[in-house]
Amino acid sequence: MAVLPIVITGDPVLHTPARAVGAVDDRVRTLVADMVETMHAAPGVGLAAPQVGVPLRLFVWHWEEDPGIVHAGVAVDPELWVTPTTIGPADDETESEGCLSLPGERFPLRRAEGAMLRARGLDGEPFEIEAHGWLARIFQHEFDHLDGVLYADRLEHAHAKAAAKAVKREGWGRPGASWLPGIDRLEG
Numbered sequence: 061m062a063v064l065p066i067v068i069t070g071d072p073v074l075h076t077p078a079r080a081v082g083a084v085d086d087r088v089r090t091l092v093a094d095m096v097e098t099m100h101a102a103p104g105v106g107l108a109a110p111q112v113g114v115p116l117r118l119f120v121w122h123w124e125e126d127p128g129i130v131h132a133g134v135a136v137d138p139e140l141w142v143t144p145t146t147i148g149p150a151d152d153e154t155e156s157e158g159c160l161s162l163p164g165e166r167f168p169l170r171r172a173e174g175a176m177l178r179a180r181g182l183d184g185e186p187f188e189i190e191a192h193g194w195l196a197r198i199f200q201h202e203f204d205h206l207d208g209v210l211y212a213d214r215l216e217h218a219h220a221k222a223a224a225k226a227v228k229r230e231g232w233g234r235p236g237a238s239w240l241p242g243i244d245r246l247e248g
């Protein structure tokens with residue numbers, strides 16, 4: 061297993077829809093093992109294959125809701141359904157999210173409260189998870205990555221401007237930029 065470099069916003073792999081995985085073979089299993097290690101090293105609660113430069117439709121997640129209550133898994137070729145999103149500005153405190161491909165930044169974003177994930181696991185078996193709250197948010201965030209969408213693309217105008225400013229300040233927004241968890245910086 062290996063910690064992989066995480067691609068930063070601006071690289072085409074993050075802004076292009078990913079391809080279906082299809083059959084789960086050893087290459088896919090190795091990729092997932094490396095992605096899990098990379099997600100823990102970052103650390104983050106989710107990671108999609110395009111974020112490690114691989115344009116495939118799969119993501120991993122690991123989120124400890126409360127001590128001892130851990131939501132974790134891998135979704136291969138997922139589908140996602142979400143509940144209608146309520147209208148109104150996103151709350152700074154309760155609706156701020158971050159992304160390992162915009163390291164160090166957080167912005168509030170309104171998401172659907174509920175989501176239904178349907179995908180296959182590494183054993184190739186289909187599964188469904190009905191998620192609410194933060195887990196539903198993780199699924200929406202990671203699923204977006206597979207369609208070439210970053211949460212920065214969905215921000216309200218003022219926050220989108222702040223995000224664009226951060227991208228400029230950090231010299232991101234160009235192909236080829238990445239960071240290596242555990243080496244380059246510790247990311248929250």
Ligand code: ZN
Pocket residue numbers: 158159160161201205
């Ligand atoms: Zn992300």
